[in-house]
Amino acid sequence: MELKGLSVEAFINETGSSSPAPGGGSIAALNAASAAALVEMVASLTIGKEKYAAVEADMKAVQAKASELKTKFVNFIDEDSNAFNKIMAAFKLPKGTDEEKAVRSEAIQTATKEAALVPFHVGEAANELFALAEEVITKGNQNAVTDGAVAAMNARVAVKGAFLNVKINLGSIKDEAFVAELNAKMEAIESDVNAKETTLLSKVVL
Template sequence: MELKALSVEGFINETGSSSPAPGGGSIAALNGAAGAALIEMVASLTIGKEKYAAVEAEMKEIQSKAHEMKAQFLAYIDEDSAAFNKIMAAFKLPKDTEEDKKARSAAIQEATKGAALVPFKIGELANALLPLAATVIEKGNQNAITDGAVATMNARTSVHGAFLNVKINLGSIKDEAFVADLNAKMEAIENSVDEKEQALLNKVNL
């Protein structure tokens, strides 16, 4: 079942079911997709307006970037669930012999790395939405400025939500260099994402 092809109601109901996937990682990707879609919308509502002719080229570029990022986030909804399912499959491998146990342990480690990398990519991509949100808030159609603000909030939520899913997987990974690398990269993003969000929301003076 392709999650991204479900109706909104179908996806939400599937999330609420007893199945552990889709879970927080897929929802973080959904937040990112919603943020990208709102940025794309504000850019689209700016293009073709005489009042905003000076920023038309810039808005067309943002519209295109946001459209591509939206597609990436939608793909990550399914990738995150697939990565979780690979861990579950690895745990079901035989463990009758020492060789079986070693192979099973290696498969679990490899699958867990994959399950950490997917939400890391989601968070990284969500962080990259913020400069686009900044531009549509500052220069885009001011009638849609609150849509830019909601995009910003979705991007920030996507970052934190995705990284929580990275961290829970890192706790099971024995490769210390891998863990340290992702932790350092996440820390650099998390240290600034809340501040970026607040700075953008402060520009929406209602």
């Protein structure tokens, strides 16, 4: 089933079902897609307005980047669920002989690495949204400034949520160098996402 083609109601109901996918990783991607869409919207509401003519070029650049990221995140919704399903398929492989056990073990490790990488890329890309949110909050149409703030909030949730899903998969991966590399990259990104959100929200004057 292609999740991104579902209605909002169908997607939410599928998430709430007994099926383990879509789960937190797909929801993190959805949060990121929502954040990107809000940034794109504020930029769109700024472009063409005489009052904001001086920042029109900036807003067009933000609009294009946000649209690009939005599409990427929507695709990640399915990629995350598909990666989880590959792990489940690997666990179902035969294990009657030593050779089969070895093949099964390698398949599980390969699938688990993929299941860690997908949400890592979600979080990594979601981190880019803070700079775009800052652009629309500080330069964009002030009638929609709270939408930029909600984008920043969703970006933080997307990073945190995606990385939680990375970490739970890393616990099953035997490749220590792979685990160490992803942990270091996540730590560097996570170290200031809370501060980024707080800073952006402080710029919203109501």
